[in-house]
Amino acid sequence: MAGILSAIKLREAGFDDFTVYEKADRPGGTWRENRYPGIACDVPSHLYSYSFAPNPDWSHRFAPGSEIQAYFEGVAQRYGVTPFIRFGSEVSRGTFRGGRWQLETKDGRRDEVDAVIAATGVLHHPNVPPIEGLDRFAGALFHSARWDHAVRLDGRRVGIVGTGSTAVQMVSALVDRVARLSLFQRTAQWIMPQENPAYSDSERAAFRRRPELLRSAYADLGTLFHAFSTGLVDADSPQMKAIEHACRTNLEENVRDPVLREKLRPSYRAACKRLVMSPDFYQAIQKPNAEVVTEGIERVEARGVRTRDGRLHELDVLVLATGFRVDRFVRPMQVVGRDGLDLDAVWAQRPSAYLSITVPGFPNFFLLNGPNGPVGNFSLIEVAELQLGYAMALLELLRSGRCREISPSAEATARFEAERSEAARRTIWASGCRSWYLDDRGVPMSWPWTFDRFREEMSAPRLEAFELR
C-alpha cells in the first residue's frame, strides 16, 4: 500500500528515477500475505481506499482481503507504477556514506540513491508465541499470516490461539465448516457490533455513475473516524462511553449462557486493546461445535493442546492468530546512518522517530507508518498519504538544492517523544490492559492526540525541527 502510494505520488511530482524494492513476487503486502478464511478490513472500504483512487466496486461495507489485494494491484497497474517495482528484491542493508544511501539487496545488488522511503509495513513480521512443543504437533500448524491452503479444514478439529481481530474473523468464517473449533483465549475481547452489508448492484452502479457519491462516502467516513479518534485519546469522552455501551450491550444481549458470558467478558475498558469489530462473533462462538478455552496452554503435544488443567484438546489443525512483532518496522534491514550510527542500536530500547517519520542521524530517510504513528482503528492508507505528503515536502528541499542532507534535530525529537509519551498515558490504550500498543514501559506506542492534530502537523514540516546541511 505505502510503496505503491509513494511511487504514484513521486511520479506525479515529476520524480522519474526511483525504484520500489519488493522482496515478494507481487504487490499487496499485508493483503498478499494474510489470506486466512474470513479476512476483511475493519475500516469501511470506502475509507480504506486511496483518497485519489476511490473504488465503486467494493462488494461489502468491509471488503474481503482478496478484493483489497486486487484493488492495490489494480491501482498500481492503472497508475503505471508496476514497472517501477523490482520484485524478488529484499533490501538487506542501507548505509549513508558520502551524502548518499548505499543499498544492498539480498541477491547481491548494490544501488546508490539520494533518499530512502521505508514503506516496509508495521504488521509484517509474524509473532510466534514461545509455547512449548509447537514443533511436536503432528497435525498442520501455521501462523494466520502464513496460511497453508493445501490443508483441508472441512469436518476437522481446528484450534485457534489468540482472540484479536484475526481470530474473531476466522471463528465466524470457520465454525460451520469444521467438526470442532477450539478458541484458546488468554484475554477476552470487547466486540463492537458492526454489520457488514453487501452493496447491491444498483448501489455500485450509482457509485460508478456518480463519483461525487464516492467522494462524499470517503469524506463522511473520515469525519466519523476522526471523531472516534477524539474518543480514543480521551478515555472519559462521550464517544468512549458510547463505544463501551455498545460493546457491553452486545455481550449482555447476545451471549445467552451466563458462564460463557463471563468467560467472554473482558476485565478492562473497551478500545484499550484494538477494538474488534464483528457482526456475528458471539453467534458463531455459541454454536454447539465451538468452545472457548480459557485455561492457559501448558504445551502443544503431537495430538493437540494440553491446557494447565491437564486436559488434552485433540486437534487436526492449529492456527496461531498471535499477531505481529510490531517493534520491527524497517528491521531486520540494517540501517546505518551518519558516522556509522546503527538504527538497531538507536532503537535498542524502543523505536522512536520525529513525528514517526524521520530519525536524527539518518538524513534523507523517511518512514511511512513508522514508530508511534496513528495506528488504532484508522485507515492506515490515510495515515500514509499524510505522512508521504510531509516527507515529500522535505524531499523537495533536496530536489530544489536548498540542502543536501535533512534530518530532525535530536532536541526536537526528544521533546516530541517526551510530549508524546506524556499524552499517551492519558489515552484509552493506557487504561489498564495488556496490548500490542504498549511499549516496554507500558506506554502506548501511538499518536496520542486527535486525528485533526495529526493532519495539521502533517500539513507542512516545521523546519526549525530539522538540521539542513
Ligand SMILES: Cc1cc2nc3c(=O)[nH]c(=O)nc-3n(C[C@H](O)[C@H](O)[C@H](O)COP(=O)(O)OP(=O)(O)OC[C@H]3O[C@@H](n4cnc5c(N)ncnc54)[C@H](O)[C@@H]3O)c2cc1C
Ligand atoms: C490481518 C490484517 C488486517 C488489517 N486490517 C486493516 C484495516 O482494516 N484497516 C487498516 O487501516 N489497516 C489494516 N491493517 C494494517 C495493514 O497492514 C495496513 O493497512 C497496510 O496494508 C500496510 O501497508 P504498508 O504498505 O505500510 O505495509 P505492508 O502491507 O506490510 O507492505 C510492506 C511491503 O514491504 C515489503 N518489504 C518489507 N521489508 C522489505 C525489504 N527489506 N525489502 C524489500 N521489501 C520489503 C513486504 O514484502 C511488503 O510487501 C491490517 C493488517 C493485518 C495484518
